[in-house]
Amino acid sequence: MRERSFFQSGVFGPPQHRRLGIFLAVAFCVPVIAPRCPALGQSASTESERIQYDDTTHTFRMDGAGVSYVFGVNQNGELQSLYWGKRLRPADPMPPARADGGTSAFDLPVNATPQEFAGWGGGLVVVPNLKITFPDGNRDLVLHYVSHTIQNNTLTITLKDISRDVAVDLTYKMDEETDILARSARIENRTQLPFTIEDVFAATWNLGPSNDYQLRYLTGRWAGEWNLQQTALHPGKVVLESRRGSTGDEVNPWFAIERSSQPDQDVGDVWFGALGWSGSWQINVETDWQNRVRITGGNTPFDFSYVLAPGQSLETPRFYGGYSNTGIGGASRLLHRFELDSIVPGAPHRRLRPVLYNSWEATGFDVNEAGQEALAEKAASIGVERFVMDDGWFGERKDDHAGLGDWYVNPQKFPQGLKPLIDKVHSLGMDFGLWVEPEMVNPNSDLYRKHPDWVLNFADRPRTEGRHQLVLNLARDDVRAYVYGFLDKLLSENDISFLKWDYNRNWSEPGWPAAPVEKQKEVYVKYVHNLYSILADLREKHQHVEIESCSGGGARVDLGILRLTDEAWPSDNTDPFDRLGIQDGFTYAYAPGVMMAWVTDSPSGMNGRSTSLVYRFLSSMQGGLGIGANLNKWTTEDFAAAKRLVGEYKAVRTTVQDGALYRLISPVGESEYSVTESVARDGHQAAIFAFLHSSQKGQPYPQLYLRGLDPNAVYSLHAHEGKLADGAVQRASGDYWMHHGVSISLRGDFQAAFFTLEREEAQ
Known part of the structure; x- marks a missing residue:
């Protein structure tokens, strides 16, 4: 020193x-x-x-x-x-x-x-x-x-x-x-x-x-x-x-x-x-x-x-x-x-994001052992690696009006607890994850009835609800102890590998009546410090558990929470076309390797837009791939296509999640096109995802001038989804791909293509 x-x-x-x-x-x-x-x-x-x-x-x-x-x-x-x-x-x-x-x-x-x-x-x-x-x-x-x-x-x-x-x-x-x-x-x-x-x-x-x-x-x-x-x-x-x-x-x-x-x-x-x-x-x-x-x-x-x-x-x-x-x-x-x-946790040797299935859009709050096991079997059949049961498994949670704060397994839905479901998921070769929202409480809950003073509030003033819930005052040491205690118990008693940690409203009435008047505004700092300490202590004791930061979409993504969570949820909007712009913006500040992206149903619940399964997968394959669709409604053809696409994703997962991202064409504004290229750290592979909103007046798709390649190396081009243009070269130098470019054929509405370049090793 x-x-x-x-x-x-x-x-x-x-x-x-x-x-x-x-x-x-x-x-x-x-x-x-x-x-x-x-x-x-x-x-x-x-x-x-x-x-x-x-x-x-x-x-x-x-x-x-x-x-x-x-x-x-x-x-x-x-x-x-x-x-x-x-x-x-x-x-x-x-x-x-x-x-x-x-x-x-x-x-x-x-x-x-x-x-x-x-x-x-x-x-x-x-x-x-x-x-x-x-x-x-x-x-x-x-x-x-x-x-x-x-x-x-x-x-x-x-x-x-x-x-x-x-x-x-x-x-x-x-x-x-x-x-x-x-x-x-x-x-x-x-x-x-x-x-x-x-x-x-x-x-x-x-x-x-x-x-x-x-x-x-x-x-x-x-x-x-x-x-x-x-x-x-x-x-x-x-x-x-x-x-x-x-x-x-x-x-x-x-x-x-x-x-x-x-x-x-x-x-x-x-x-x-x-x-x-x-x-x-x-x-x-x-x-x-x-x-x-x-x-x-x-x-x-x-x-x-x-x-x-x-x-x-x-x-x-x-x-x-x-x-x-x-x-x-x-x-x-x-x-x-x-x-x-x-x-991020585990850096620089963090685990890549596994392919995930989440049950929310299939079941909503109506979860039970048999229904979740059936979804797990379907998810495993397409190569999913992590099965996550979402909201509805705890307390008297039948909808979003009740149950938050009462973190015990609902005995009607799961008479033998979570173990039979977890064992089933493990037998299918997947790890098990669970949705939680630890910082919130419904007024209709045993916890609130017992401890109404535990929420952020100003004495003798209204308590504004958002999504029928209030915010627990995590700055209080007794609240901090309660939240850590039930999460520790949940993880100690069940073989859980993943928590989807949700946070579905902002603060209102940020009071702390129990603290001395001159110290009540410290709630803004002490709340976050206690949140961080809970996450840190859980990770220290349960080192196999990974955590996602989710907040009504991307409302709590920053370099503080990412020190203690492995991935982030960018948006509740899973419309695959909207997601191109959302994901483009996200990656200016945060890595594709922490960005979760789900394949959900068509037509999309957000816009009523219909898109092909391939288009939806390719949109989501630009980050951490998740699947949230209702598999109970899929056809045999859907399962076959999904299995193929999951396999294609796994072959480029390291490149997409850990590689260098180049935005070849941005989807923002009035652009009809979106193209991203990810180049592996060692340069052996590049993965290119191209999207077309709508063809206009017979205009061909733009030539794609790649970036980040070794100009002297030779690369072979492989089209996985979509077509190359007629007569397209399929083997050339990095210089060629960066300066002559790649010609692909996309026509129609909401079309997508995916291809890779593989570097040939010198003989």
Whole structure:
């Protein structure tokens, strides 16, 4: 561990001089880290190469294989951003940090200087990272650099207020494979009295001046999630936020900023980021008068406060950021690799998503042992690997009006418990999964009648129901113990391999009457912490169990919940054409390897649209394949086609779930076409899925110019579903497929094709 301390060395002098920002340069008592750096494009191999500190310029530099992140301590003691972008060469100079002056008396240097983490004080008017009210009414907080340590590839910097003993530890850690940087802050009260945190954001990302930045973000609603929005940035502020108690589907905690609007997905400079937090959140994108951009993210300040007693601390969520010089496509591929190799459980050796069958659309709440066993036999016959029984198996659960909270097996539906059904499923070669909604309670339940105080509520105020249910206050330790207890009991007594963890409404009346008044707003943080701790404890004790995050569709998908769950449900809308756009949007922020996609019945319940079984399968085969159709209504031909398609999927599953995704043609807007290509990590295979909405005036299907192939390797082309165009070449170099392209034949309405390229090994 290496540590430097400005306060210990007297750099800033007495407090009154620190406030004026008088900088006295002195030498430090520890050796300078050797300025060694790997060649451009190579992975940094040692800690000292990845993180450097220059004693002379007081500058920090973090280098990855393709990215450099540089900031320094300026003459005022502030942490000032200097550079974030494509990897710099070892000899490239980096001027020391120097606080910027404003253009007039209205523009104080504290606002003109791009800071890494700023307290609300000293005239700050941009979004602060931290705002505190002290017991004496003071709200001024000016944070200066104190010291830093470098250990285990992590840089930790300590800031402190100029007079009060408030310390902030900032952590920076860059992923070795993707150069994605994880940042967070820990606020500690070292004073003698409690104080109240009113705003707390994890980190700020700064981009230099440019007049052609384009912001991308994802919006949605139930059954219409994951819509990619794009807008030019101009001076002012864009606020992305959820006040719902959870992540929310109206906007996701992800952003990407591109310098200029490129017509090609794989060209251009893109900076992107995502919050690892599953509660209420906010990301502010501020553009100043010099067209510099400042992105600050963390807990939303709305209805928020957190009291820190002396000696206590609060840690923010992680705010992840990355850079790509290969466009928005390259940015999403970096995020996918990071999520699969560093975020999800089991990473980097996680299990691939098994082919799943879920009984919901076949039976609804009307589940019983005989009916589920019959569905299991049909599912096994087509190659399904995981059988999941959905809602209706517990308590007095006949519909969605009752039973949530009473997590015992319904004795009328399952007289001998779940074991006979589970044994049957196992005998068919499948593992067994179960639907649960642990965070909710129906007022018509034994649990609510016994503990009406266990829900989020304001005393003597109405309790708003959503889907006939209320939200349990998981911030309470007794509620946390109850939820963990029944889940642990369920998993201990039954051989269950999978939980579909649902969460079907947002918060209302987010009160916590049992807590002291000054601490009641801490519910937003403590709820999520307890949720995470339940998931972590269950995974530790039942290590074979996998979990899906589901929330009325994609309303709780983020890099926080994905650290503890293996897959995510993007939308309740399973219409295969709608899903092309939904899945396209999802993959800008999240990997196909965590995206579940179901084959359901036709006509679709959402739009009444009729599509072929092949079309429905190919739409769903672009992620984790699931089947939710009512198998009791399938024909012999349906079962035969499904078995063939499941086999085809298994042959490309690794490529689709873990490979590099290229969006050859986007389905958004008025596009008649959608084409995705997934390339295996080792390059041996590419899987291409092509879709046509409707033929127009005899127009042929566009030529498909593939990407991500080895230009010198030879690949053979195999059409699995759909037809190649007459005379199409079936063996050629990677250069040929990428520049001459592939010709396929699709005509009619709602048509689809699936083909693969297989690399031939050199003799």
